[in-house]
Amino acid sequence: MIQLKDINKKYSVGNNTLHVLKGIDLHIKQGELVSIMGASGSGKSTLLNIIGILDNYDSGEYKLNETIMKNMSETKAAFYRNQYIGFVFQSFNLINFKNAVENVALPLYYQKVSRKKRNKLAMEYLERVGLKEWAEHTPNELSGGQKQRIAIARALIAKPKIILADEPTGALDSQTSFEVMDLLKEVNRSGITVIIVTHENDISAMTDRIIRLKDGVIINEAGS
Amino acid sequence: MFDLDKWQEIFSTIAKNRLRTFLTAFSVSWGIFMLIILLGAGNGLQNGVAQEFKGDALNSLWLEGGQTSIPYNGLKPGRDIRLTMDDFKEIKAMPGIQWLSSRFSRRGSQDLSYKKEHGSFAIIACLPDDQFLENTTIHEGRFINQIDVDEYRKVCAISTNVKKALFKDENPIGNYINASGIPYKVIGLFTDEAERDMNRIYIPLSTAQRAYNYADKTDVIWMVPRDKSLQASNRMLEEIKTMLALRHNFNMEDEKALEAYNNTEQFKRITDVMDGIRMFVWIIGIFTIIAGIVGVSNIMMIVVKERTKEIGIRKALGATPWSVVSMILMESVYVTAIAGYTGLVLGVGLLELAPQFIPESPFFKNPEVDFSTAINATIVLIIAGSLAGFFPSLNASRIKPIVALRDE
Numbered sequence: 048m049i050q051l052k053d054i055n056k057k058y059s060v061g062n063n064t065l066h067v068l069k070g071i072d073l074h075i076k077q078g079e080l081v082s083i084m085g086a087s088g089s090g091k092s093t094l095l096n097i098i099g100i101l102d103n104y105d106s107g108e109y110k111l112n113e114t115i116m117k118n119m120s121e122t123k124a125a126f127y128r129n130q131y132i133g134f135v136f137q138s139f140n141l142i143n144f145k146n147a148v149e150n151v152a153l154p155l156y157y158q159k160v161s162r163k164k165r166n167k168l169a170m171e172y173l174e175r176v177g178l179k180e181w182a183e184h185t186p187n188e189l190s191g192g193q194k195q196r197i198a199i200a201r202a203l204i205a206k207p208k209i210i211l212a213d214e215p216t217g218a219l220d221s222q223t224s225f226e227v228m229d230l231l232k233e234v235n236r237s238g239i240t241v242i243i244v245t246h247e248n249d250i251s252a253m254t255d256r257i258i259r260l261k262d263g264v265i266i267n268e269a270g271s
Numbered sequence: 272m273f274d275l276d277k278w279q280e281i282f283s284t285i286a287k288n289r290l291r292t293f294l295t296a297f298s299v300s301w302g303i304f305m306l307i308i309l310l311g312a313g314n315g316l317q318n319g320v321a322q323e324f325k326g327d328a329l330n331s332l333w334l335e336g337g338q339t340s341i342p343y344n345g346l347k348p349g350r351d352i353r354l355t356m357d358d359f360k361e362i363k364a365m366p367g368i369q370w371l372s373s374r375f376s377r378r379g380s381q382d383l384s385y386k387k388e389h390g391s392f393a394i395i396a397c398l399p400d401d402q403f404l405e406n407t408t409i410h411e412g413r414f415i416n417q418i419d420v421d422e423y424r425k426v427c428a429i430s431t432n433v434k435k436a437l438f439k440d441e442n443p444i445g446n447y448i449n450a451s452g453i454p455y456k457v458i459g460l461f462t463d464e465a466e467r468d469m470n471r472i473y474i475p476l477s478t479a480q481r482a483y484n485y486a487d488k489t490d491v492i493w494m495v496p497r498d499k500s501l502q503a504s505n506r507m508l509e510e511i512k513t514m515l516a517l518r519h520n521f522n523m524e525d526e527k528a529l530e531a532y533n534n535t536e537q538f539k540r541i542t543d544v545m546d547g548i549r550m551f552v553w554i555i556g557i558f559t560i561i562a563g564i565v566g567v568s569n570i571m572m573i574v575v576k577e578r579t580k581e582i583g584i585r586k587a588l589g590a591t592p593w594s595v596v597s598m599i600l601m602e603s604v605y606v607t608a609i610a611g612y613t614g615l616v617l618g619v620g621l622l623e624l625a626p627q628f629i630p631e632s633p634f635f636k637n638p639e640v641d642f643s644t645a646i647n648a649t650i651v652l653i654i655a656g657s658l659a660g661f662f663p664s665l666n667a668s669r670i671k672p673i674v675a676l677r678d679e
Contacts, residue, residue, distance in 0.1 A: 101587060101673040121669070122591040129589020140584045140676055144287035157589040162276055205589070 048208065048240055049075040049098060054107035056093055056263075067093045068104070069263040075242065077208070080235040082243045082251035085260035091244045092213055094260065098242065099132050099211045100124045112208065129157050133202025133239075135231075137214035139194040141186040147173060147197050148182040154205040165204075172200040176230060192223035199230055209240045216250055228253050281602050291577070295570045295603070296610035299652060302563025303611050306556055306648050307618025307640050311625075313552030315638030317545055322464075322636050330535040331404055332508050333493045334515070340527035344520055352519050352528050356480075356487040361518070362494070362511055369497045370400040373476060375490035377483065383437060383472065384449045390436035393471040394427075394450060396479030402461075404493055405468060412444045412459035419458075419475040425482075428459035428473045448472070453482055504535040556648070563652050568659030571603055575663035582667045583675025592668035599664035600657055607656040611649035619645070 056068040067090045075081055085091040096102035097109060100116055109116045111131060119127075133154075134140075141150045148169045155165035173179050176196040186194055195215060202210050212231065216224035228250060235241045243254060251257045259266045285292050336352040359373045374397035381394050395401075402414040414428050427448060434443050447454040455474055463469050480486060496507050512531055513523060521528040582595050622638045629635070667675070 096673045099587075101676075102671060121586075122593070125586060125589050125591040128587060134587050136676065140580075140587070142581050142584055144284070149283070153585070154588045156276070156280065157585075157591075157594070159276075162279060201588070 048077045048079075048112060049073070049242075050108075050110040051098075052108040052110075054094075054097060054104050054109060056090070056097065056102075056104045067263050068097070070107070071263075071265060073258065073265065075240060077240055078235070078238050080232065080241045080243075080255045081258060082245055082254035082256070083258045083260060084245060084248075084251050086246065089260040090263045091246075091260045095211055095213050095242065095244045098209075099134060100128055101134075125157070129154060129205060131208045133205060133207035133210045135195065135198050135202050135210060135212035135215045137217040139186065139191075139198045139218075141194055141197060141201075143186055146183050146185050147178060147189070150186070150197055151200045151204055154201060158205060168204060169200070172204050173197070175203075176200045190223075191219050192226060195219060195223075195227050196230060199227070199234070203234060203239075207239065209242065210234060212241065212243045214244055214246070216245065216247065221249075224250065277598070277601070281598065281605065284598075284602060285606065291570075291574055292606055295567065295574070295606050295656075296613075298566035298570060299563065299607045299610035299656065300614035300617070302559060302566065302652060303614030303645070303649055304618045304621075306559045306563070307615060307645055308621065309555050309559060310552055310640045310644065311618070311622040311638040313548055313555070314640065315635045317548050317552075318639070319636040320541060320545060320548070330499045330504065330538050331493050331495050332504060332511070333491065333530075333532040333534065334511065335491050335530040337527050337530050339521045339525055341522045341525045343522040343525070346520060350521075352521060353488050354490065354492055354515075356489060358515060358518060359489065359492055361514060362492060365507075365510070367497045367503075367507065369495045370403045371492070371494040372398040372400040372404050373489045373492045374398070374401060375476070375479065375485065375488075376471075380470075381450055383433070385437040385443075385446065388437045388439070390433065392433055392436075394479070395471050395473050396476045397473050398476050400494075401473065404495060405463060407461040407463045407468070410460045410462060412457070414459055414461065415473055415475050420477045423478045423481055424475060425453060425455050425478055426458045426475065427455040428461055429457055430469045430471060431460060431462050432469045433472055434460055499535065501533075501535050501539050504533055508533050560648055560651060564655040564659070567607060567652065567656040571656060571660035572663045574603075575599060575660065575667050579667055579670065579675050583670070583672045586668075586672035587676065592665075595668040596661070596664045599660055599667075603660040604653060604657050607653045608649075611652055615645055615649055 051071050051073040054068050054071040055066070058065040058067055071094060083091045083094060093102065097104050098111075100111075100119075103118070111127065114127075116127065142153070145153070148166060151172055152165040152169035155168060160168075170179065170182060173182050176199055178193060178196055178200070181189060181193060186197070189197070199210075199215075210231065215231065216227055219227060224247075231241050231243065232253065243250065245251055334354065336354045339346070339348050339350045339352065342348050354373070356373070359371075362368070363371055374395055376393055376395045379393075380391040383390050383392050383394075397415060398420060399414065399416050401407075402409070407414070409428075410431065412428070415426065418424070419426050429443060429448070437443070437448065438446070443457040443460060445457065447456050455472070476489065480488070496504050498504070508531055512529060515529060516523045516525075519528070578599070582590075585595060586592075619640065619642075622640065625638055
């Protein structure tokens, strides 16, 4: 499903270049539940962004579903993101002026699904994350946990192959964190690959496979 | 462009960002509104000035007898100079005259009557060309003609004001007006743009000279030269003055002996003033438009900046760069178009209403705007607003979603 071969990524900060990823080799199969761990600055978010085609890489090869993802146009990248990948962010990244159901339905708008159909589907997904009653509320009327569940519903609605979650529990208390993790595990059980970036051990402990990053290299891989 | 779903997305964005929409709309509306008001006021000023000088032929030469103030050829100053029909004939013999007339009017208003109706109006004794020199419009019948003059006919052309006062609803043509015992047959009905020229009747000069014992004396000789340039008309006036000075024995330099005006000079001054006003209005208009463009551009740039994160989210969810650009552009075009049109309607509406609330003044009349100018200005503002939105939104659409998402 996801194949990374010798991925390198450098950022230039002023006159210095920051070598963030130093030759990452990684293979993630369909249906895995993986966590990527590391201290801040270890390159874990960068890795996730490359996998999510949100960011470019300098050298190496990234294959998503047997297609090489490199130097593609923004339009092409948008297509792949929309087709294959659902995102869950630490800061939720919901659109504030849209209500819950509109936020969830947004990926389908970019798939040219009719308004009626996408709102109906959005309601189904809201029900699945247990927030049907909150459909008409805007994000600022919701709690962090509720927002993250809406973000997950939004990530799921386009029927992606992969869910990429960047610190999905980073802004939540532990009780809510576990609820969100349960939801992600349930998503995983339906056959969707889930990749979670976190620095919390109890979160990564709930995944099937932990990839530890340090200074841009994978230091060890372990099943939990 | 005609994707209904896209418009729904845009409308919902507009509906949920009222303040932002209002600010953009307001700056556009205000710009167009001010432009319309300024153009309208400028035109009103122009119309008012034009109105003041509409009544007469704008480029006539006017000669009237005066009183000498300089001793000349052994003659004492204080001598009256009266123009005569011989002077008129001399002038008539000169080449290059388009219209020429002579006239005198009895001092003040005269009592005119028809049946039991009385009215006080001026009697102007004139020649046929007065019709063109006065710029009168004949509505019924005709003006004084040469046969009337040659045969000393007691006929008159009356204004619609006179008709209203004396004849009410009766047809005046063919009826007789009594002026201090002398009956004049009405032969024509006229109007004049200048209000002061509406309170008068015209009779043949010859008839009046005979009736009021004027012999061959006359008060005024006036004309329009064929060559209407200021230079040519001044030359002609000088020529006539020289000739009259010789005939009436007064000093050429004596300004008081003959009152001679060249209206062309005034006419040119007026045209210059009009050109000035027009230019002033345009300069103001252009600067108003520029101010509007700057305002709209600023707001568009802020809007795009404010939406950077939203753009990032949309891109992460599969929005293509073009869909981002077109969404922002269509929204801005829609808002500026509606707002521009509103400003246009409000401005034009105010101009329509204004004359009812501001008192009639001699130099301000009919504030109005050229509608195509107003529409063009609105289109310019919409295009400018779109361009101002286009480049920042293009930049925003090129930002990597990851950068946009980090933008807190």
